[in-house]
Amino acid sequence: MCLHPQRTQIVILGLGGQGILFVTRVLAEAAISEGWDVLSTETHGMAQRGGAVESHVKFGGFESPLVRLGKADAAIALDRSRADAAQAFLRPDGMAFVNTPEGCDAAAIARELNAPRGANLVLLGRAAAAAPRLFPSRDKILAALERLSPPHGVEANRRAFLKGGEGA
Secondary structure (H helix, E strand, O other): OEOOOOOEEEEEEEEOOOOHHHHHHHHHHHHHHHOEOEEEEEEOOOOOOOOEEEEEEEEOOOOOOOOOOOOEEEEEEOOHHHHHHHHHHEEEEEEEEEEOOOOEOHHHHHHHOOOHHHHHHHHHHHHHHHOHHHOOOHHHHHHHHHHHOOHHHHHHHHHHHHHHHHOO
């Protein structure tokens, strides 16, 4: 494995059932296919639908998978209720991507695509396009999506990710 060109820390927050763990797995697999060292973990929360869920992903030479408050390069909040927690994780120059009508209304975009469960991938697409130096390449993310999505969901997931990237 090799190091990411820079050490990167990303936190993904939301509620159970929003696909936080799926986004984490996609990012980790895409980064591994880039040849980067990767650490990831799920913390604080319940896997039950509606409970707070948080996951951490690090690229580069880290020893612990947990991102400390004030240290994340990027935070992706799939629910407005998790925006404050996302901000708390960010470093002063970090970037937040929040599913809100004022920012990226990922839920509305996913509904327009007839893929209402795809808001997580819309927001991932937005983040990866807006901050490409922090994320694996679009091609590696798409390849990971194709590997990890159920056969009936591959095309919808692909469309959601690509549509999110258009608005960056």
